[in-house]
Amino acid sequence: MSNRAELMESGKPFAFDAERDAEFERLAKRYPSRDSLILPSLWLVQDQQGWISTEAIAYVADRIGTFASQVYEVATFYTMYHLQPKGKIHICVCRTLSCYLLGKQQIVDYLHNELGLKPGQISEDGLFSLEEVECLGHCGSAPVVQINGEFHENMSVDKLKEVLATLQSGGRS
Amino acid sequence: MEVKILSARFDIADANKLEVAKKHGAYGTLEKLFTMEPAEVTEVVKASGLRGRGGAGFPTGLKWTFLPKGLDKPVYLAVNSDESEPATFKDRYILVRDPHMLIEGIIICCYAINSHDAYIYIRGEYIYQAKILQAAIDEAYAAGYLGDKVLGHDFRIDVTVHRGAGAYICGEETALLESIEGKKGQPRSKPPFPAVEGLYGCPTIINNVQSIASLPFILEKGADAYKAYGTEKSSGTHLFGISGLVKKPGMYELPLGLPLVEVVDKVAGGVRDGRTLKGIIPGGSSTPVLTAEEAQSVTLDYESMAAHKTMFGSGGIVVLDDTVDMVKLAENLVHFYYHESCGQCTPCREGLGWMLKILGAIIAGKGKAKDIDLLLELCDNIEMKTVCVLSAACTMALRSYLNKFRSEFEAYIANTASAQPVM
Numbered sequence: 001m002s003n004r005a006e007l008m009e010s011g012k013p014f015a016f017d018a019e020r021d022a023e024f025e026r027l028a029k030r031y032p033s034r035d036s037l038i039l040p041s042l043w044l045v046q047d048q049q050g051w052i053s054t055e056a057i058a059y060v061a062d063r064i065g066t067f068a069s070q071v072y073e074v075a076t077f078y079t080m081y082h083l084q085p086k087g088k089i090h091i092c093v094c095r096t097l098s099c100y101l102l103g104k105q106q107i108v109d110y111l112h113n114e115l116g117l118k119p120g121q122i123s124e125d126g127l128f129s130l131e132e133v134e135c136l137g138h139c140g141s142a143p144v145v146q147i148n149g150e151f152h153e154n155m156s157v158d159k160l161k162e163v164l165a166t167l168q169s170g171g172r173s
Numbered sequence: 174m175e176v177k178i179l180s181a182r183f184d185i186a187d188a189n190k191l192e193v194a195k196k197h198g199a200y201g202t203l204e205k206l207f208t209m210e211p212a213e214v215t216e217v218v219k220a221s222g223l224r225g226r227g228g229a230g231f232p233t234g235l236k237w238t239f240l241p242k243g244l245d246k247p248v249y250l251a252v253n254s255d256e257s258e259p260a261t262f263k264d265r266y267i268l269v270r271d272p273h274m275l276i277e278g279i280i281i282c283c284y285a286i287n288s289h290d291a292y293i294y295i296r297g298e299y300i301y302q303a304k305i306l307q308a309a310i311d312e313a314y315a316a317g318y319l320g321d322k323v324l325g326h327d328f329r330i331d332v333t334v335h336r337g338a339g340a341y342i343c344g345e346e347t348a349l350l351e352s353i354e355g356k357k358g359q360p361r362s363k364p365p366f367p368a369v370e371g372l373y374g375c376p377t378i379i380n381n382v383q384s385i386a387s388l389p390f391i392l393e394k395g396a397d398a399y400k401a402y403g404t405e406k407s408s409g410t411h412l413f414g415i416s417g418l419v420k421k422p423g424m425y426e427l428p429l430g431l432p433l434v435e436v437v438d439k440v441a442g443g444v445r446d447g448r449t450l451k452g453i454i455p456g457g458s459s460t461p462v463l464t465a466e467e468a469q470s471v472t473l474d475y476e477s478m479a480a481h482k483t484m485f486g487s488g489g490i491v492v493l494d495d496t497v498d499m500v501k502l503a504e505n506l507v508h509f510y511y512h513e514s515c516g517q518c519t520p521c522r523e524g525l526g527w528m529l530k531i532l533g534a535i536i537a538g539k540g541k542a543k544d545i546d547l548l549l550e551l552c553d554n555i556e557m558k559t560v561c562v563l564s565a566a567c568t569m570a571l572r573s574y575l576n577k578f579r580s581e582f583e584a585y586i587a588n589t590a591s592a593q594p595v596m
């Protein structure tokens with residue numbers, strides 16, 4: 001469960017842009033109940049502005065025609081919904097079973113020692129954020145790191161350095 | 174040892190694209206499907222012996238017959254693509270390498286159970302995988318395999334991908350339904366079972382991705398062809414994910430019934446770095462661990478696993494060598510289940526946290542002699558006293574480490590004791 005204390009206002013109103021609005025309307029036809037749009041809508045919000053502000057929660061509730069409390073409940077239950085802005089480069093290291101056996105701790109230690117990042121934190125310059133997450137479904141190529149949604153398999157500290165350097169120089173990983 | 178039934182198109186370039194998949198046989202069963210009666214399709218699936226590949230191994234065809242007859246409510250199909258049990262990474266291959274096999278399976282299932290709306294629940298982390306799947310669905314719509322008239326027949330099928338957002342519990346079938354309905358993923362009390370009252374209060378069948386993807390082969394080649402693989406009671410093939418301290422980890426399709434250790438040695442290259450085998454987790458993190466000795470006589474089927482007091486689970490095999498600290502491994506697993514508890518049952522929410530604290534204390538050198546028995550007692554008091562079996566998934570696993578590797582826990586505690594000054 002996410003920490004509800006993380007809920008934050010962005011200070012500006014939220015509304016879907018044209019692309020997300022169209023996707024919302026497409027999805028609205030796929031479910032017999034509008035409440036089913038809560039999870040997909042929160043994904044659209046996060047896709048659009050990177051995180052889920054309290055203004056966005058109010059907007060989603062209004063669009064769907066449900067209570068804001070119900071949207072809050074969902075936004076805070078599911079750990080992938082970011083209730084605060086994350087770093088430009090958001091790093092998720094798998095901490096579970098096979099990744100644990102194959103040395104995920106070295107990766108976490110490297111990020112801690114070199115970038116000063118602790119799990120759950122965002123770097124001061126806003127460039128990096130780190131999360132330790134549970135099994136990512138890529139155990140056969142452990143250890144695994146997911147960076148900005150993209151999977152990096154068979155990771156080592158050296159490989160991670162390369163990936164981060166590429167991302168920092170603006171390239172795709 | 175490997176076979177290519179489900180994985181037949183996995184190595185073909187671009188087999189996720191309709192044109193390529195079709196060239197290699199995708200959607201080949203549909204003409205035949207529409208000449209059959211729905212009940213006939215269910216009979217073939219029953220006769221094939223196919224059992225649910227989501228972990229519980231419940232016979233797939235039999236499950237479909239639990240739908241109430243003559244109701245005027247819609248029937249829903251929910252395809253479970255949550256794939257979040259640690260060590261499980263098989264369904265992903267179907268989603269990415271052969272999504273049309275899954276869609277064809279969905280059409281077969283929808284026809285058999287008379288459902289017109291299927292939801293594929295995919296874990297939130299599978300972002301790229303969801304895109305590939307959606308692209309395949311879009312192609313299937315454009316080609317007339319999905320939509321108002323499937324292949325021109327008077328049968329509508331709509332398929333919707335519903336993304337989760339990071340909650341292992343949503344793999345539990347009723348939590349999955351809650352999540353589609355736009356709620357927290359908190360399992361429902363059963364009964365009523367989903368086949369009677371599921372999604373939006375309507376009869377619902379929930380099946381794993383691999384179960385559904387097995388249907389095209391069964392329909393095309395027949396129940397006997399499927400039964401030709403595997404054992405009498407565990408028929409067919411399975412996508413196994415082998416990981417951990419092994420030379421060639423990966424996903425391998427094998428018939429059921431092969432000797433576990435031989436598979437680890439011959440298919441996955443055996444233990445890494447010339448170390449020795451210490452144990453094997455046979456089917457995902459919740460299945461009780463096997464010692465190296467026990468593993469020698471186990472075969473990869475539901476019956477052999479049960480006879481060895483463990484479970485076949487989801488086909489996620491984890492190889493442990495003599496360097497593994499079983500106490501720390503157990504703590505890692507309990508942490509997983511504690512973190513993923515949905516929080517609605519006190520024994521699960523509080524009990525797993527308590528067990529995690531005790532394990533943490535043991536590792537930190539603050540354990541007490543009675544802690545091992547306290548942990549075992551906690552396992553007994555948590556198990557089966559909760560709404561779902563997430564808590565039991567944790568306690569069954571932990572109990573196996575405590576009982577089979579008790580001396581390692583004792584050693585931590587003894588070191589603690591000997592480090593204390595004698596008064």
Ligand SMILES: Cc1cc2nc3c(=O)[nH]c(=O)nc-3n(C[C@H](O)[C@H](O)[C@H](O)COP(=O)(O)O)c2cc1C
Nearest residue numbers: 225226227253255256257344345346380381384563
């Ligand atoms: C805590 C928990 C997690 C589960 N996770 C999954 C999962 O990720 N994928 C899956 O297919 N089944 C999962 N299951 C099993 C489902 O509840 C259900 O039995 C299965 O999807 C039924 O499909 P099948 O009969 O085809 O196996 C889980 C069960 C529990 C209790």
Ligand code: SF4
Nearest residue numbers: 515517518521559561
């Ligand atoms: S056992 Fe745990 S996960 Fe299952 S319903 Fe109860 S609290 Fe939730």
Ligand code: FES
Nearest residue numbers: 094099136138139
């Ligand atoms: S244990 Fe790390 S991806 Fe499964």
